[in-house]
Amino acid sequence: MRKRIDRRRWSFVYAVYGVLFVLLTAGYIGAITYFTGFDTAVGWASLLFVLILLMLIFALVRAMQAETSDSAVTLNEIVDRAISGRSQSRDTGYTESAASALEHKVTRYVELSSSNEHKLEKEKSRIKALISDISHQTKTPLSNIILYSGLLEETPGLSEEARGHVASIKDQSAKLDWLISSLVKMSRLETGIIAIRADLAPVLDTITLAVSQVYAAAEQKGIEVRIHCDSGVQARHDAKWTTEALFNLLENAVKYGKPSGGSITITVQASEMFTRIDVADNGTGIPEGEWNDIFKRFYRGKGASKVEGIGIGLYLTREILTAEGGYIKVSSAPGEGSVFSVFLPAL
The missing domain is CATH 3.30.565.10 (Histidine kinase-like ATPase, C-terminal domain)
Known part of the structure; x- marks a missing residue:
């Protein structure tokens, strides 16, 4: 839809400039012929001059369109390579053209983005390993505390006060286990380690x-x-x-x-x-x-x-x-x- 609007707009611009050029050309030839007493040779010479000028302008416009099209193709290839992750090649060379400068900037941007992405992946892997270590290192001691608390609670002859303390240890250990589990889940969600498949x-x-x-x-x-x-x-x-x-x-x-x-x-x-x-x-x-x-x-x-x-x-x-x-x-x-x-x- 956007391309159609752009084409219509440029077609309108070309039509306006074409009409203005024809009117100015006709006015110029008419004025020259009038001031030279309607001399036919002058009129034909003026017409030939206008035609040559028109051909030069047309050739210039075509050359500019070709250069613009080539630049667009080059930039499109650069973007495609960036999206696909392929290495950038210097199509335009190290020239002072705007296309070359833009290509080099895009190449530099892609390189920096790739480097940052690599750093983020390394950081994510480091965080993932840290979270796994924390989860693993705390799981075993907590499980042992809960297990031994249960065994201690079943010990014959244990006073009521001691049983109350053991029950408190079990309760607080279970809460600590839940807290660590929740913190690990939260960290994994925030760092994108957990993949939610909806x-x-x-x-x-x-x-x-x-x-x-x-x-x-x-x-x-x-x-x-x-x-x-x-x-x-x-x-x-x-x-x-x-x-x-x-x-x-x-x-x-x-x-x-x-x-x-x-x-x-x-x-x-x-x-x-x-x-x-x-x-x-x-x-x-x-x-x-x-x-x-x-x-x-x-x-x-x-x-x-x-x-x-x-x-x-x-x-x-x-x-x-x-x-x-x-x-x-x-x-x-x-x-x-x-x-x-x-x-x-x-x-």
Whole structure:
């Protein structure tokens, strides 16, 4: 479409200049003939001069078009080589022409981009190795602490005070294990190490899997979980990581929900562009001034101080949904509960 507009515009310009040239030529020949008393020889000489001038102008325009076309072809080849990752060849040579200067700048830019990309890949590999080392080096000691705490808890003759201390060690070790796991996931998402593969699939299975991970805690706290979703509703998402995102929302709904008489309602609505998943609860709620802050890393709201947490869950949820091409928003009020709306691409 753009090319058609450019061609029409240049055709109009050529037509205007052509008409002006014909008018000026006719006026010039007419004036010369008039001032020389309508001398035929002068008129023919003037016409011949104009024709020669016209041919020279035409030849000049054609030469300029050919040079422009050659420059465009050269630059197109340079860009194609840059896109394909092939090495740049000096087609124009080291001349003082604008095309040569531009080719050298493009070549230099491609070389710098390739160098920076290589450095980024090396840095990413180094970060990946560091994260793997941290995960591996901390996993074994924590597993041992949890294991030995369990064995110590089963030791006969252990006093109640000692059993309380052992239970605290197990509890804190489990929290530390979860924290390290969350930090590793967060780092991998931020550095692009984790590849999220979004495919068109039913969302009911993903929601059911996320609910199954919090159902025991919700039942223990007396919170009812309801799902309103048609089995045929689909969305483009990564089932594993979307389950992680929904689990974080459901876990918060359980933690901040009412001890008894609480409820969590999951409603799914399909539209042309997005599939919307609403996770609604009747818990403590969130002030409007904190709606944007709760998705920040390590942010804890003023009303969340009494509930254990470190402020990673919602941040991870937003990062996962963003990587899938979706987004999340919240609507809430203190004492009236919250509604977290997840939007997943439907196409």
